[in-house]
Amino acid sequence: MKRIMLSVITLFLFCPSFVHASATPVGSIRTLKGKATIIRNKNAVETKIGSRVFQKDSLKTGADGSIAIVFKDDTLLSIGPNSEVVIKEFLFSPAEGKLSIITRLIKGTSAYISGIIGKLSPESVRFETPVADIAIRGTKFAVAVEGPVEESR
Numbered sequence: 140m141k142r143i144m145l146s147v148i149t150l151f152l153f154c155p156s157f158v159h160a161s162a163t164p165v166g167s168i169r170t171l172k173g174k175a176t177i178i179r180n181k182n183a184v185e186t187k188i189g190s191r192v193f194q195k196d197s198l199k200t201g202a203d204g205s206i207a208i209v210f211k212d213d214t215l216l217s218i219g220p221n222s223e224v225v226i227k228e229f230l231f232s233p234a235e236g237k238l239s240i241i242t243r244l245i246k247g248t249s250a251y252i253s254g255i256i257g258k259l260s261p262e263s264v265r266f267e268t269p270v271a272d273i274a275i276r277g278t279k280f281a282v283a284v285e286g287p288v289e290e291s292r
Contacts, residue, residue, distance in 0.1 A: 164191035165229035166210035173220070174201030192226060199223045200247065214240060214254030219283075222247020227267070231256060243267040250281040 168190045177184040178197040184190070192198070192208050200206055200222045207217040212231045218224050223245040230239040238260040242251075244267070257264045257278060266273040268284050 162193065164211075165194050165226060165231075166192045166208045166214075168192065168206060169209045169215070170205070170207040170217075172205045173203030175199065175204040175206040175218075194226055194229050197223060197225045197245075210240065210254060212238075212240070212254035212256045214256065215252040216242065217250040219248035219250075222249060224249055233259065239263045241265045241267065244282060244284055245269070246284050248281070248283040250279070252279045 168186065168188055171186065171188050175186050176199045177186045177190060177192065178199060179193060179195075184196075186206070192210075198206055198208070198218055200218055200220055202220055204221075205217065205219055207215060209215055210229060210231075216224070224247075225243045225245065227243050228239050228241040230237045232238075233255070238256045240256050240263065242249075242265075246269075249266075251266060253261075253264065266280075266282070268282060270284075273280065273282065
């Protein structure tokens with residue numbers, strides 16, 4: 140039993156990819172203008188065209204900033220100035236029937252154009268805001284969250 144435990148511990152120490160199985164990128168930055176930041180694990184990450192985006196990342200833009208992300212399923216998400224969006228969940232494994240994209244607009248503006256997940260499984264797409272959730276039944280929309288909002292969630 141001790142030998143098995145030692146093997147498992149050694150595996151996790153020397154193979155960090157097993158520990159961080161969710162460290163697979165879900166998309167990448169397609170366009171970037173002005174100040175924009177990716178927040179990952181409470182740390183700011185260098186943000187440039189081509190930067191990888193991961194599940195649980197928060198994307199923030201400054202007063203002059205905008206950013207567009209293309210996801211693995213070809214979903215496009217654009218974020219306007221003074222905005223913040225969190226990529227809460229992204230699952231794209233059509234062969235296994237695992238399809239889901241959940242994003243949350245904390246503040247600002249955002250536009251969405253659905254990709255393969257929205258076409259194959261529209262009920263698996265959800266865009267959350269502080270006051271409402273948007274279920275995707277079409278292929279595109281734009282949304283803005285203005286002013287201070289008391290979060291009820």
